[in-house]
Amino acid sequence: MKKIDFHTHSHYSDGTSRPEDLARRAEKAGLELLILTDHDTVAGFPELLEAAKLHQVSVACGIEINTADSGVHILGYGLKWDSPLLMETLSDFRARRRLRVEKMLEKLRSLGFPIDFEDVGQVSKESLGRPHIADALVKKGLLKSRQEAFDRLLSGGKPGYVESLGPSPKEAIELIRSFGGFASLAHPHIIKKSEKIPEWIEWGLEGLEGYYADLNHPQKWRNLAQEKNLLLTGGSDFHGPGSGRDKVFGVEIPDEVYQEFLKRLEACPHGIYRA
Numbered sequence: 578m579k580k581i582d583f584h585t586h587s588h589y590s591d592g593t594s595r596p597e598d599l600a601r602r603a604e605k606a607g608l609e610l611l612i613l614t615d616h617d618t619v620a621g622f623p624e625l626l627e628a629a630k631l632h633q634v635s636v637a638c639g640i641e642i643n644t645a646d647s648g649v650h651i652l653g654y655g656l657k658w659d660s661p662l663l664m665e666t667l668s669d670f671r672a673r674r675r676l677r678v679e680k681m682l683e684k685l686r687s688l689g690f691p692i693d694f695e696d697v698g699q700v701s702k703e704s705l706g707r708p709h710i711a712d713a714l715v716k717k718g719l720l721k722s723r724q725e726a727f728d729r730l731l732s733g734g735k736p737g738y739v740e741s742l743g744p745s746p747k748e749a750i751e752l753i754r755s756f757g758g759f760a761s762l763a764h765p766h767i768i769k770k771s772e773k774i775p776e777w778i779e780w781g782l783e784g785l786e787g788y789y790a791d792l793n794h795p796q797k798w799r800n801l802a803q804e805k806n807l808l809l810t811g812g813s814d815f816h817g818p819g820s821g822r823d824k825v826f827g828v829e830i831p832d833e834v835y836q837e838f839l840k841r842l843e844a845c846p847h848g849i850y851r852a
Contacts, residue, residue, distance in 0.1 A: 579835040582827045583612045583639065584652065584763065584786065584812020589621035590641075591708040593817030596625035604632040606827045609835065610849065612654065614639035614812070617670040617743075618704040619658040626850060633852040637842060641763055642670070642749040643706075645741050647733055648768045651749040652786065652810065655845025656758030663756050671704050673742040678705050680739045681731070685710070688736055690719055707731045708820065723821050746773075747780045757846040759783045761810040765798050774805070783841070784808035788834075790815075790825040808841055809834045 585599055586592030594602075596613060603611040611634055613625050622638040629636040638658040642651045657663060678697060685692055696713040697705065711726030720726050730737035744752070753760045761784025765771060774782070787798040788811025802809050811830045816822035830838075842848045 578829040579609045579832055580607060580827050580829050581610045581835060582608055582812050582815065583610070583654070583810050583838070584614050584641070584789075585611065585815045585826075586615055586641075586817070587613060587621045587625070588817070589618055590615035590704040591706045591816060591820070593820050593823075594815075596621045597628035597631075598817070599815075600625060600628035600632040600634050600636070602826050603629075603634045603636075608634065608827050610635050610637065610839075612637045612639040612812070614641040614652055616641050616643055616704050616706060617667055617674060619656075619663070619667070620703045622658050629850065629852065635849055635852045637849050638847060640667075640753070642752070643674075643741055643743045644746045644749050645743050646746055646768075646770060647741065648764075649746050649770065650763040651746060651753065651782075652761040652763045652784070653749075653753035653758045654761065654784075654810075655842050655848050656753055656756040657847050659847075660756055663752075666752060670743060674705050677739050677742045678707075678710060681707070681710055681737050684737045684739065685714075685730065688730075690714065690730075690737075692717065692719070708816075710737075723819075746777055750777065750781045754781050759808075759841055759845065761786055761808065764789055764814065765801075774801070778805055778807070782807070784810045784838075786810045786812065788812070788828045788830050790822075790828060808838055810838060 587596045640653045697709050711723040714720040714726050750760045785802040785807045787809040790813040811828045813825045815826045
């Protein structure tokens with residue numbers, strides 16, 4: 578078995594850790610490979626790359642693109658993270674995120690929560706989202722935790738929720754492919770449209786996250802990956818201390834799964850950066 582983490586977040590999106598903190602954790606945990614997959618941004622990767630040299634950790638650049646389909650997030654690996662055109666496209670995605678945040682804040686104010694964009698806008702380094710609204714509510718003493726904010730206000734169907742304004746799954750997959758990377762479906766167990774997976778495969782989806790920190794029925798997804806000839810990917814979805822997603826860092830995958838992933842990653846223009 579190989580211990581890896583292909584799904585982590587930093588404070589450049591909705592994580593609470595610096596990229597250097599992730600590299601340090603990876604060194605301590607003995608990870609074979611660490612991949613940063615911040616939401617709709619690759620801005621934290623240069624910092625991770627520098628930290629990886631110090632901590633002797635092999636790393637790669639990834640991304641997690643939140644789509645307009647609820648719960649459908651597309652992981653991208655090996656893409657040309659330093660492309661100005663990619664940066665421009667991701668900037669548009671983040672502008673949509675900001676608009677969504679503003680719409681949710683408007684709802685929250687109507688519900689009696691005195692919170693403005695200024696309370697939220699300085700929290701993330703790069704990519705705003707619901708966790709930052711939750712953190713602002715906690716900081717202002719209006720709620721006790723991120724989890725309470727989601728349970729009461731920010732999850733789908735709750736009074737402060739606004740649907741994602743992100744790209745479609747097809748657009749996300751095509752974007753990753755157009756910049757030399759390959760796409761995998763994140764946390765398939767939480768999506769409500771798994772019947773659409775064959776359609777996403779037709780659009781170029783190549784992987785399925787079958788090894789996940791809190792996956793209750795992993796074999797179902799591993800079987801589906803085998804049936805559809807998809808790569809298996811894995812990760813903890815670590816978001817850092819205080820995030821509610823900080824209990825697990827790194828997951829174990831079979832050697833053959835790791836080698837298949839590595840082979841595909843090394844075929845990308847921006848693949849693995851070895852320690």
